[in-house]
Amino acid sequence: MDIEGMVDPAFGRVDADGCLIAADPPLADLNRRAGGVPGKSLAVPQIAALAKLAERLGIAVSRSVIAADGDRDVELHVQAEPDGDGVNLAVGGWVDREPAQPAPGDAALREHDFMRADADWLWETDHALRLTAISPDAEAMLGPVAAYIGQPLTGLFRFVERADGALPILNALAEHRRFERQEAVLRPSDGQGVELTAVPLIDGNGRFAGFRGTAVALEAVPVPASATPGDAAVPDVFSGQISQALRTPLDRIVASAHSIEAQLDGPIRGDYAEYAGDIARAGRHLLGLIDDLADLQAVERDDFRPDVQDIDLAEIARDAAGLLSVRASEKNIRIDRPADDERLPARADYQRVLQILVNLVGNAVRFAPADSQVWIRCETEGDLAAVVVADQGRGIAAEDQPRIFEKFERLGAEEPGTGLGLYIARRLARAMGGDITVDSAKGQGARFVLTVPVGN
Structure with missing residues (x-):
């Protein structure tokens, strides 16, 4: 030893x-x-x-x-x-x-010491659910863990709802408390399932500071049988061997580029550090494209069916705003979200609605100018429940509005993203009996509206 x-x-x-x-x-x-x-x-x-x-x-x-x-x-x-x-x-x-000195959350952290005994590996986030630590034991499943540090927790895990439609992590986030037995699928893996348990971290002022958690490997989630050739624009094999074959080297490239940019092995020329940063950003873009292509394959299958259930659209809107609060704060953008006691019942797929709203609010934050505001409003439109996401950005010309929902479409080569987010979001909304529309004018911001069937 x-x-x-x-x-x-x-x-x-x-x-x-x-x-x-x-x-x-x-x-x-x-x-x-x-x-x-x-x-x-x-x-x-x-x-x-x-x-x-x-x-x-x-x-x-x-x-x-x-x-x-x-x-x-x-x-x-x-x-x-x-x-x-x-x-x-x-x-x-x-x-x-x-x-x-005793502080709020000490008891939870002591409990975490015992939780670790049954864990395969450990993880930790900050208050905005960005990963701040992953134990080296995770490399057997993830490859180099450095690539995930600083990324959103949802970039590593795709959370799986319980039979009753609940997501334990979201309830725990809302109440800043412990959660357990949250099933998830590792996005970098080929269907590898994990079970997550975590305790909240509380700072010296009694404020929520993140989660410290464990991950236990479950049996791999079976990949759905392939569709008939020609049914989907992206071959089914993409979500399996090809996806993993692309992701593994990209993970290593991003991790290595981050190490070079941070000059962990000693100082280097400033322009070389900038080149490394460019490589890391390009790698993350390609990793995002892999995720989008996997979603694209799912929504274009003839047998794709969302898991419709009773949901609270206002609560999901607040969750989406919370997940993007740190990104917004970096530009001093305020997200005006629904009040904590506001409710809007609907019938839709919780996870897919959250995915759509994270996309819409994320776009609003991305294109809004610094020191501005993004609004999220909930309302009903007849037999539809609606979430409105509005920003003060540069707006979208009328002739360009149909294009933004097309596959691989971006309005300019300089625009970030893969050109798939809004296409996938609208496909998901329509599969749930709703839609996504846009109301905008050049130089006057944009107003996106997600609708799904209203609930009881």
Whole structure:
């Protein structure tokens, strides 16, 4: 076992059941002070979690942790290495630290220490649900994890609704509380399912600061049978081998370009760093195109059917606004969203409506000028429920308005995106019995309206 950099290591071993069966005195004493007894379950949750993780993955895991030791805290460096029917431990560091002052969310974070024991890998976000950390254990599923840091959580996971139509993560986000057993599909994989559990992070002022979560691998989600040749504009095989074959090298290119741009291996010429940034942006554009092509394949199938259910359109509009709040704040754009107590019942596919509204609000933020405002309004139009997204951008000329809903259409070569977002959004809306329309004039902003059947 490599223990380089560890100070005064104490060695130990846990068996397959997580029982501490051997330990040097410092580790044995720490376990005893945590309430453990020799030969029974390891009582220090941070160390037990790493031992369990190493056993599950079958590889050595090394990490710094802070554990409670009576009325003080101790900083440890733990290395756990599976070996046959147990896990060998080397625990170094042993640096005393002043115990942190209790803060909202401490209990949840302690609970997270136990959740980690059954996890395949870990993840963390900021308050806007942008990924801030992914444990290296995820690379077996994702490839280089650096490509995902700073990206939205929804760029990594496609969340799967429960049978009752609920998405645990959205309820938890609204109430800043713990969620568990949120099923999702990894977008970079070929149908790989995961189950997510997370606790909220609360800052010193009592404000929501993100989620710290775990991921447990599930059986791969089966890919639907291929359609009859010629039924779709994009071959079915795209969502399988071709998609993965494209995504894996692109992930590596983006990760490497980010490393060069950040000059992690030492300083380089400024223009070279800019070139690396351009490469990373181009790579992310291609990754977005892969996602759009997968969606395009789905919506153009003859057997495509949205999962229609009772939904609250106002709540989904607020969720979409929340997911784009950080992007808007970067341009000092205010998103005026429906009030928290506003409701608008509708009959549609929750996940697809959220996808559409993220596209519409994202476009509004993208094209609105800095220091402006984007409005989201909910209303009824006869037997239809509607969400209106309006901005103060440059607007769209009347002759160009039909074109923006066409496949691969962009109004200018300099415009970002793949030219598929609005095409897919309108196809989804129409499949749910609604539509997307636009009302705009050159230089006067744009007003997009999503309609779906009204609910009871």
